[in-house]
Amino acid sequence: MNNYISFFKEIQARSKFEIEYEKRHSKKLAAKFNTMKFLHWNENKVSEILAFFLNPNEDHGQGDIYLRLFKEELGLYFPYDAPEKVQVILEDSTFENRRVDIVLKNKDQSSVLGIENKIYPWTKDQENQVEDYLKYLQYISNHHYQLLYLTPKSKELTEYSGGKEIEKLIETGKLYLINYEEHIIPLLKEFIKNTENERVRCFLIDFESQLIENYMGKENLDLGSLNHFITETEENIETAFRVSNTLNSIKQEMRNLVDQQMLQLTDELTEELKMRILYNEQFHHFEIPVFKNLFIKFNYEEGGVIYGLVKTPHYMDSHYDKVYLNDLRNYLGIKFRTSHWWPLFFLQYHNIEHDAAFWIDVRNGKFKKFMKDFIIAVIEAPENLKPNL
Structure with a gap:
């Protein structure tokens, strides 16, 4: 136990130092600035960028x-004799009126690559979704x-x-499972490295930084003294992994x-x-007796926690x-913001998988x-402000 206490005290001390250093040199570093923050970050936008x-x-x-x-980094087969003959399609419609996020075709369609993109681990697939995409391809x-x-x-992908x-x-390779942490971030x-235009390179750097923050934690954007401390000894490495492996169970306890x-x-x-x-524990909403059409609700969405007013199922059917x-x-x-389900909602906490604020x-x-x-x-x-509630 004493080893854990010493480990965490050292981590806290080094974290405070890095935060203070960033504050003092913020004008030159601008470490928190990222053009991706101006985009509405969702699966469609990430697919569009890719x-x-x-x-x-x-x-x-x-x-x-x-x-x-x-192709080279992922070991993909996609031959083409001229770049101008390659076609890249967003939201390609299938026979079942589903949409493959990205489809790449060469001129004679002798080779076709599809990409189904899920940016959140909790986003659910539809029944037979991937199977139907493969049939279409x-x-x-x-x-x-x-x-x-x-x-x-x-x-995980299930049956x-x-x-x-x-x-x-x-x-057989017809279906290839890739992820952001091990494939896309290293690919970026x-x-x-291979981009010759500076403006394009800066955009890619921001895109990479946003993905690192989303999937590996903000601390990975700057290795700093923390990484050096953790890798100094075998004991530190072992302790860091033990702490990391407990996070999922801690988050579940916190949700409870x-x-x-x-x-x-x-x-x-x-x-x-x-x-x-x-x-209602299942749907995270509050039923208010004086409101017939809406619940007050929070939910784990958009990578964080949103809250606001959501329609009841009956009201949704009629409106x-x-x-x-x-x-x-x-x-x-x-x-x-407003959606079909939510007359009012706001993203209160961002990236709760890697940000401790929530x-x-x-x-x-x-x-x-x-x-x-x-x-x-x-x-x-x-x-007079609540006639529809």
């Missing part, structure tokens, strides 16, 4: 260098086809999506704690507001189109208080 660089005919002006590196190919299933390292022949498809390093806190919160609100408020609550939005003073706020009770304040603010808003 397709742009894999297309030899796009405006990056670097020809087929990225496609060649993509086989149909449009004259000779060779292959589907690359691109995900975070922790996401529910890939079908009963999934193992055989992987063995090669892209950066969130549900416990929300159940406690319903008791507090019921007492304070004199109305029976219920919390599929977006429902705008602009007056309530303005009253609450939050830059809420988990810390769970432990110290700030997230519970945050949800309590939001619930009270909505309930106590003027009645």
Whole structure:
């Protein structure tokens, strides 16, 4: 136990030093600046960026260098006699009206590559999704086809999506499982090395940095003294891995704690507001007696935690189109977004897989208080702002 205490104290000391150094030299380092922060980061956008660089005919002006590196680094078969004959398609429609995220074809379609892109480990596949993609690629190919299933390292592909022949498809190479941590991030390093234009190189560096932050943690952006300390001794390396291997179980315990806190919160609100408020642990929403059409809800989405107002299933059936609550939005003073399910929602915590902010706020009770304040603010808003609730 003493070894663990010493280890963590040293880590904390070195972390504080690096944070202080970054603050003092922020004008020159601008370590937190990243052009990716200006984009709406989702699977479609990441697929769009990947397709742009894999297309030899796009405006990056670097020809087929990225496609060649993509083939070489991943060991892919995709012959073409001229870059201008390569076609890269986004959201290619299949027979079942599904869409393959990226499809690459050579001129005579003798070889076809498909890429199914999942940027979050918890995003669920549809039934037979990958199996249907493979059938589609086989149909449009004259000779060779292959589907690359691109995900975070922790996401698994099951028979529910890939079908009963999934193992055989992987063995024959028709289905190739790749991930961001072991394949795409190292590939981007090669892209950066081989880019001749400085503006394009800077964009790729930002893209790489964003992926590293998302999948490997922000601390990996700058190795600094922490990495040197951890690799100084075998004991430090072993301790670091033991700590790392406990994170998933810690996060699950913390999620359970969130549900416990929300159940406690319903008791507090019921007492304070004199109305029976219920919390649904499965869907993370609060049922408010005076609201018939909407729940107050938080959820683990977009790589983080969102919160806001969500339609009840019955209201969704009768009001599929977006429902705008602009007056309530303005009253609450939050830059809420709107979707078909969520009349109001906001991404409160980013990248909770690698950023500790949410988990810390769970432990110290700030997230519970945050949800309590939001619930009270909505309930106590003027009645004329809540006609649709």
